Amino acid sequence: MTSLIAFACVASAMVYFQTRESALLESAHSQTSTRFADLQSVLVNQAETALRRDVLTAHQDRNLELARLLSIALWDEALAPFLAATGKLDSSLCRRPSQRKGATNEAPASPQARVCLRQHGPQIQALASYAALDARLQRALQGSSVAKIRIHDSQGTTLYSTDRAQVGEDGSGLPGWQRAVGGLPASALQLQEPLDTGQRSTPRDVIASHVPLTDPRTNKTLAVFEVQSDVTPALHQLQQTSVGIRQTAADQQAGLEQQSLDQRRHAQHSEQMQLMTLAGLLVLLYAVLYSIVRRAQAVIEKQAQESDANKQRLAQSEKMTSLGNMVASVAHQLNTPLAFSKSNVFMAIQALNDMAPGIRSAARVLDRVTTPAGDMAVSGLQDLDIESVRSQLGRCPDELGMTQDMLGDVLTGLNQMNEMVDNLRSFTRMDRSRTAEVDLNTTLSSVIYIARAVISTKVQVVQKFSSLPRLECQVSQLNQVFLNLIMNAAQAIDGAGVVTVSTATHGHRIRITVEDTGSGIPDDVLPRIFEPYFTTKPQGTGTGLGLAIARDIVVEHGGTLSVSTRMGIGTTFQIEFPIPTGPSA
Incomplete structure (x- = not known):
């Protein structure tokens, strides 16, 4: 019923607008006729002025030339004697x-x-x-x-x-x-x-x-x-010509007005026929359109649901890809201290094993020396190699020092692994719905630590942090944004380069800047970098959602994400968040 009422309203609107269009066309024709008449009058006036100017100019030129010729021809015989006499x-x-x-x-x-x-x-x-x-x-x-x-x-x-x-x-x-x-x-x-x-x-x-x-x-x-x-005859003839031109223009105007009137009548008749035909077609197509709209609506809703699901899956895939690369690099970073710690522990055990015979021999000597039986021969010390015992005991301080150094290296490796685990724990806060007040400098430090484990060793990541107020945000989402920007900046550098991450306050906003020394973004690519699914990476190595997701996250936090680039110099991504004005600020 609602659709039928809407259809009736549309039909009524079409009739109204058709009538309105006829009135507008009538007004337009009238205005066009008036403007054409004015234009003809202007053109006639301009033609008359031009003709008058040309006639006068021709006579002026002729008079000037005649005066020059007469003055030259009569100078010696008549003008010069006359001027001398009058003088x-x-x-x-x-x-x-x-x-x-x-x-x-x-x-x-x-x-x-x-x-x-x-x-x-x-x-x-x-x-x-x-x-x-x-x-x-x-x-x-x-x-x-x-x-x-x-x-x-x-x-x-x-x-x-x-x-x-x-x-x-x-x-x-x-x-x-x-x-x-x-x-x-x-x-x-x-x-x-x-x-x-x-x-x-x-x-x-x-x-x-x-x-x-x-x-x-x-x-x-x-x-x-x-x-x-x-020049009276010439001007009179010019005036007669102007009158003839004006009469011709008036005749043409009258003919055009009659032709325009006939065309308007024909157009009105055609519009009436078209209106009746459209009304019949609308009635005929109403049922078909209603059925098509219903089916199309169902298809669109299904496609929208599938699109949202695909987008979520791709976003999750993007995150898992980044996490996979990060985990592989972190595993490599953890494997290095684990390897030398394992080696050092093995060598410490070997050193302790090497010290054991000497210590046991020294213990036997000590036990027999403390026996009240008498001298060494009586006590059975003659069967011990005193020089061997002395040599073994002499190596013990060196072995102990080496063992202490190796255990110190093991402790250093454990501290590195502990730092890595702390930064991973800070980075992988998975409760996305929970917000907290954080120091963005601390968050960025964790992200940079993780990024250094992933990017090439030829790329140096430099921190330039200023004191910032605490910001209430979803830390895991911002971690994803920061890591994505730093990774993109490092990947834009071919060979050695520098990625500078800086923070500062600008007015009432917090500003985070990620700047690289890469090759820059081409002008034809720059307008599309935030488009979903757009990527310049080889097929199969990127989803094209990284920057799109990053901008959405920044916007959800009330911030802005902008980019500036210069070919051959580098690219700068800038994030700004409003500084909280409440008590927590």
Whole structure:
């Protein structure tokens, strides 16, 4: 019944989400259409701006080139004589003192100065060189789009203009003149009234280009050549093109919206059919899915139980493998003191046996000497070899000293075996469920003692212990972790090397570090070292559970296990446990 209710809820959710999806698609289509329209508008604006910039740039380049060509072509015959003639005219009374000295960065002339300069205009037009220059320029302008040409001196006074009414005007306020008089050409778009004031028409768009006129011999700027060209027709044509582009974009947008509407209607119809089909399939598959889920659940539970059992067996196998290697090495360590102790005891017994005849002979002599019968002949001492007895008794002190040395070696061997047994007893605390407060330095010392019996004699294990607070833990589990890390560190060293085990407190944590001088862990292996069943050892020599189990044990104790490595230098494993804050700390 519960499954049926869940199935109904799923079906209802599918209907809801299908409806929701249709609404979202409708909204997405609307947003897409709006964004597409905005994008088209942006693109049209960008195209219009680019076209306008290209048109203006083309006219600016043409004006600048025309001004250069005219100034070069007319320099010797018309421009140079004209500038020389106008230079003789005195217009200094119309300027401020600073401008009379040649300053070009002053503010434009005052209204009184402008009137003075305009009165100076007829004098300029009366020059013979003015008429010659005007005739040459008027012929050059016939049939071109150039609207006006003006020449300004270095003070900004208009020396020549195709519009004679402007001769004598002050042009020092023009940005283009200010830039050109400094030696740099400049162009700008301007809006001006129609040239023919008698006609009633709209203002015209012109591009004014200013080019410095320099003396070819001194390279000094003598005047500024200004060319104005009418770009109104080009801009009008550009505007008409933009209108056509916008209309085309609008038509395309309308077509896309209609196409999108048709697609949405078709999609809605398809969604309805799909929803009905899915509903029928869900009803049909419900019973089959229910049966499959039940069977799959049983299989999964069985596999989980088998996986847990296999993991426990492999973990136990890992531990038994380590214990087997440790026991074999410990047996070798115990066999050495046992062998020389047995040999020494045998030799002590042999020495005592060698001393026995002399002692017995000495005892007989002593017994007969103490007999009241009389002299040696009467007492029967004549049958003893006095020299032999003396020789045997002389060896007794040496034999006794040797026997004492051998028994001392036996005692040393027994002490070594006693130390080994104590460390084994400390290491093999089998009550895993029982916790106790321990000194990790003492625990590590036992583990290192056992590890030295297992690892190669070429590998040196160095202890660097600091005072640590006592930690409540399951000692046997931590022993397994420490032994695994030390064994791995020793196995990572090819030949001679050093494994350093250090302890310290860092803030509110206990830190245990196992560092080796091995070859390091490759970058492709490092991320997987804590994965269960992952091992780089040859097949059959490792289960790949050592580090995984070690990390699990450390985490169960509230700690962390991290690793850092450098290829060719070595690897460092670091364990940290929180320092207890209770009364036991």
